[in-house]
Amino acid sequence: MNVELDWHEPIGLRSSSTLKENVKNFDLSLLPEISGVYIFYREYGGYQEALYVGKSENIRTRMKAHFNSIKLIDGLVETPKGQKKLIFAEVKTRSDLAKALAQAEKGLINQLDDEKHPLLNRKLMKDQYDFIISKGNALNIIDEEIAVFSNKA
Numbered sequence: 704m705n706v707e708l709d710w711h712e713p714i715g716l717r718s719s720s721t722l723k724e725n726v727k728n729f730d731l732s733l734l735p736e737i738s739g740v741y742i743f744y745r746e747y748g749g750y751q752e753a754l755y756v757g758k759s760e761n762i763r764t765r766m767k768a769h770f771n772s773i774k775l776i777d778g779l780v781e782t783p784k785g786q787k788k789l790i791f792a793e794v795k796t797r798s799d800l801a802k803a804l805a806q807a808e809k810g811l812i813n814q815l816d817d818e819k820h821p822l823l824n825r826k827l828m829k830d831q832y833d834f835i836i837s838k839g840n841a842l843n844i845i846d847e848e849i850a851v852f853s854n855k856a
Contacts, residue, residue: 708792747785753820758808
């Protein structure tokens with residue numbers, strides 16, 4: 704499956720001290736009604752740190768839900784100081800859009816988790832791999848345990 708991510712410009716949500724007020728008053732009409740993936744992150748100096756990765760069939764609708772989510776907003780507020788930002792990408796594929804969204808989200812979470820970002824939704828990827836165990840007289844070139852990236856949505 705080929706998936707293309709067309710990233711848009713980041714949107715500043717300000718610092719932790721003003722984040723709740725800013726998302727409450729955010730003009731959602733500024734967000735497109737596209738299918739895509741998104742990252743909430745913080746920027747401090749020249750450093751960027753991913754805080755939350757998600758996917759949605761409608762970015763505007765999903766941000767409306769997130770901006771009303773006390774749990775997520777409190778999680779973002781409690782992260783270290785720095786400007787909180789949102790960036791999103793339209794997911795483009797010629798295949799199954801739902802599968803492409805799921806794979807794009809998992810791919811981003813796996814990449815950012817490997818780079819040790821403090822993702823608030825890291826637990827979503829606990830079963831990110833399926834494992835195949837080989838027994839018996841397999842060829843020498845076949846490993847006993849094979850990890851396969853899960854394609855579960």
